Amino acid sequence: xxxxxxxxxxxxxxxxxxxxxNQSTVKNxxxxxxxxxxxxxxxxxxxxxxxxxxxxxTTVIFKNNKESSGAHTHLVDSLLKLGIKIKKVFAPEHGxxxxxxxxxxxxxxxxxxxxxxxxxxxxxNRKPNPEILRDLDVVIFDVQDVGARFYTFVSTLHYMMETCxxxxxxxxxxxxxNPNGHYIDGPILDLNYKSFVGMHPVPVVHGMTIGEYAKxxxxxxxxxxxxxCELKIIPVDNYHHKKTYHLPIKPSPNxxxxxxxxxxxxxxxxxxxxxxxxxxxxxxxxxYGSPFLNSEKYNYVFTPKPNLGAKNPMHxxxxxxxxxLTDSEFLSSINLEWLIDAYNNxxxxxxxxxxxxxxxAGQTQLQQQIESGKSANDIRESWQKDLEAFKKIRANYxxxx
Numbered sequence: 001x002x003x004x005x006x007x008x009x010x011x012x013x014x015x016x017x018x019x020x021x022n023q024s025t026v027k028n029x030x031x032x033x034x035x036x037x038x039x040x041x042x043x044x045x046x047x048x049x050x051x052x053x054x055x056x057x058t059t060v061i062f063k064n065n066k067e068s069s070g071a072h073t074h075l076v077d078s079l080l081k082l083g084i085k086i087k088k089v090f091a092p093e094h095g096x097x098x099x100x101x102x103x104x105x106x107x108x109x110x111x112x113x114x115x116x117x118x119x120x121x122x123x124x125n126r127k128p129n130p131e132i133l134r135d136l137d138v139v140i141f142d143v144q145d146v147g148a149r150f151y152t153f154v155s156t157l158h159y160m161m162e163t164c165x166x167x168x169x170x171x172x173x174x175x176x177x178n179p180n181g182h183y184i185d186g187p188i189l190d191l192n193y194k195s196f197v198g199m200h201p202v203p204v205v206h207g208m209t210i211g212e213y214a215k216x217x218x219x220x221x222x223x224x225x226x227x228x229c230e231l232k233i234i235p236v237d238n239y240h241h242k243k244t245y246h247l248p249i250k251p252s253p254n255x256x257x258x259x260x261x262x263x264x265x266x267x268x269x270x271x272x273x274x275x276x277x278x279x280x281x282x283x284x285x286x287x288y289g290s291p292f293l294n295s296e297k298y299n300y301v302f303t304p305k306p307n308l309g310a311k312n313p314m315h316x317x318x319x320x321x322x323x324x325l326t327d328s329e330f331l332s333s334i335n336l337e338w339l340i341d342a343y344n345n346x347x348x349x350x351x352x353x354x355x356x357x358x359x360x361a362g363q364t365q366l367q368q369q370i371e372s373g374k375s376a377n378d379i380r381e382s383w384q385k386d387l388e389a390f391k392k393i394r395a396n397y398x399x400x401x
Contacts, residue, residue: 032245035174035211035234036061036075036142042172042234046084049137053079054090054121054160057097058144058176058249072249075142075174080114087136092143092156093122094252094309104311122152126196127159130167139164140172144251145210147180148265149189150197150360154213158199161217165229173233175211175399177245179261183207184394185334186265188386189362198362203383203390204334205265208397211235215397233399240401253309254284261285263325266335272357275342276320280304280313288338289322291315292347300324336376343370 035042036059053059053076060072079086089096095106096118106120119132133139141160145153164171186204200222208216211233218228239245246258255261260283267285270277278287281302289302298321304313323338346352353367361367369379 030238032177032239032243033237034062034176035236036176038234038237042174042232043082043084045172045232046079046138046140049085050135051079051084051086051138051140052088052090052133052136053086053140054092054143054156055096055140056092056094056143056251058247058251059142060249062248075140076111076114076116086114086116088117088119088132090119090121090128090139090160093152095120095122121156121159126155128163130163133163133167133169136169138170138172140174141210141214142174142176143210144176144247144249145178145213146247146251146255146261146264147178147205147207148268149186149200149202149204149206149362150268151264152196153210155196155199157210157214158217158222161214161229161231162223162227165223165227168230170230170232171214173211173214173231175209175233175236177236177239177243178207178209178241179245179247179258180205180265181207181209181241181245181400182243183332184387184391185380185383187361187363187366187383188390190364193358193362193364195359197359201390203387204362206390206394207241208394209236209399212394212397212399215399216394219397220393235399241398254279256282256284257286259286259326259328262331263328266331266338267325269339269357269360270342272354272360273339273342273352274314274346274354275322275352276302276304276314278302278304279310280307280316282307283324283326284309286326287322287324288342289320290342290346291318291320292351293321293342294345294347295321297345298322333380336379340370340376 055076059075061075061078063071076086091106106122108120109118111118141157143153184203184205184207188203189198189201191201214231247261250256255264264285267277267288270288274292275288275290278284281304287302300323301319301321303319304315343352357367358364
């Protein structure tokens with residue numbers, strides 16, 4: 001027992017030295033240092049405790065802190081090697097390895113590599129059962145987000161915070177940059193249309209990291225009965241919201257690159273229409289089209305077929321006419337022109353929207369505005385008062401300039 005303690009202490013000392021050394025090197029090269037890489041700041045908090053980890057394929061420690069190199073180890077594997085007692089892993093949408101389709105149920109299971117139980121947070125239960133957490137002392141939350149309200153990791157965060165709060169279990173958040181943290185835009189969610197793709201009165205693009213968002217959930221009293229969750233946040237070092245950040249690992253199967261991540265908040269509205277956003281192609285969320293758009297106006301053609309992340313894509317095997325946005329400009333606001341243009345050029349406007357659109361928009365006004373012929377500028381202007389109010393609230397929870 002004494003030998004094991006000495007071994008773990010030596011390992012911790014080595015990790016602290018390496019962690020500190022890497023940070024000074026990376027600062028000179030202007031790389032953000034993600035929370036997971038700052039081992040010296042959180043290993044003492046974990047030592048000797050029973051740990052659960054909310055994780056997926058993005059939950060990694062980058063070697064030498066250089067994300068651009070692509071070299072990394074999974075956080076769970078690293079912590080186990082350091083003698084940290086991880087008891088179970090919790091998997092959000094797309095699963096622990098990040099391969100499940102959007103909306104596909106994720107099953108409980110065992111991780112082949114470590115033998116750890118994997119508890120799904122995107123199956124029959126989106127909110128973890130308290131009994132599953134009772135044997136834990138700390139829950140780590142480390143999942144790369146993309147800064148869009150309808151990207152469900154912030155909903156998973158909410159429910160994990162809620163259950164941990166009732167059991168007085170602290171959550172350790174290892175923060176990561178928001179690749180869309182450079183702007184704030186879109187309609188504010190009306191709580192009458194609350195769902196798992198939108199739980200809080202925030203805009204579509206909120207401009208916050210997971211750590212900042214967790215502070216807001218607590219501070220605004222959004223957990224059940226206003227309960228508070230104890231948070232310990234390891235911020236990203238050498239980061240600010242205007243810093244361009246391209247994700248080194250794709251956060252989900254249908255966001256394969258930086259272009260898709262940047263376009264996602266604009267093109268995801270098509271998921272609530274009869275227009276494909278490119279699922280079933282190699283350019284997911286970088287193209288859009290449908291069989292019902294005017295083939296003379298839309299000269300880009302693609303045919304969705306099953307692939308990783310889209311076992312049965314919209315318009316499977318059917319030729320779609322649309323636009324290729326792979327070379328479009330980097331967005332710093334939501335583009336509504338594509339959505340409005342598609343609506344105006346579809347063969348049957350009454351079939352264009354489906355009920356999911358209201359969940360994505362978080363309110364009914366956007367669909368009504370498009371149907372009534374409002375311009376993108378007029379619609380955007382209708383958001384401004386609420387956006388300014390949100391920015392003032394957001395400022396209370398920021399960790400980064």
